[in-house]
Amino acid sequence: MELNRQMPEIDDQTLNDLFAKVKQKYGYDFSRYRREMVKRRLFKRLLNSEVEDYHNYIKLLERDAQEFKRLIEDLTIKVSYFFRDPFVFEFLAYVVIPELIKTKKRNNDQIIRIWSAGCAYGEEIYSVAILLLDYFERKKMNIQEYEIFLFGTDIDESALEKAQKGVYPEESVLEVKKRFLDKYFVYKNGLYYLRDEVKRMVTFCQHDVISSKQITPPSGVICNYDLILCRNLLIYFDISLQKQILLNLYHALNPGGYLVLGEAESLFGELELLFDCLNIKTKVYQKRG
């Protein structure tokens, strides 16, 4: 199919048929993802397929499980890398983590719980793990004195399998400081392997932020998060869904807990009354407690 073809219109009925098929097969509900994004991604798949129109594309999904998988992969955009938006991670390293540990000490609380929602291949939550290891080392404190629970969740199980392996191409580690790269990765045959010390800190599990069945990662059991990162995921949803998810995250946080959103995401409306904005550039918020 020609690549310079104009994007054909897709009517609501056909789109709804597609959403119903995805829901039936995978249990995912794409009906509240931004329509324009869905249409663009769908068009890309159509161009790469053997069929000419959406009606036949939906039929194709019935007989081609691989194409169905590729569609899901394209709809759940997994662009990420270690220390994405480095200033955010500087803010976490030098403001949020020190404040959090100070509060933990003051309250004689040794449990730290952090969740990355929509973690892609684990780059974000592993970056936080590295920051914690680094913090305890710089402060000459024993990390073993704390029980640290780090969760990475994503809707896409195949992404989580990759996350668990902890093996990354060079593009994923371009923002990693040299001292972290030397200390926490092993380079072999063009790939970067995360050291076990970092990998074993994180638990990955499948979790759909839209699902009303669980508002928190299943293996997290209780909420009580000290820090939640939900970056570059809300942008794919309509405003009412963003609000619903942000409220869930609010309830999953401890009073005084931190929420980090993506660069193009913000709190809005009455949600702004529930948090203090600590730094607008890094989109770091703190739950009022």
Ligand SMILES: C[S@@+](CC[C@H](N)C(=O)[O-])C[C@H]1O[C@@H](n2cnc3c(N)ncnc32)[C@H](O)[C@@H]1O
């Ligand atoms: C662009 S990536 C963001 C990765 C990382 N948070 C970052 O900012 O670099 C968006 C991730 O959200 C995941 N995702 C999409 N819909 C989701 C949903 N309903 N529940 C959980 N994760 C979802 C995608 O699979 C993808 O891994």
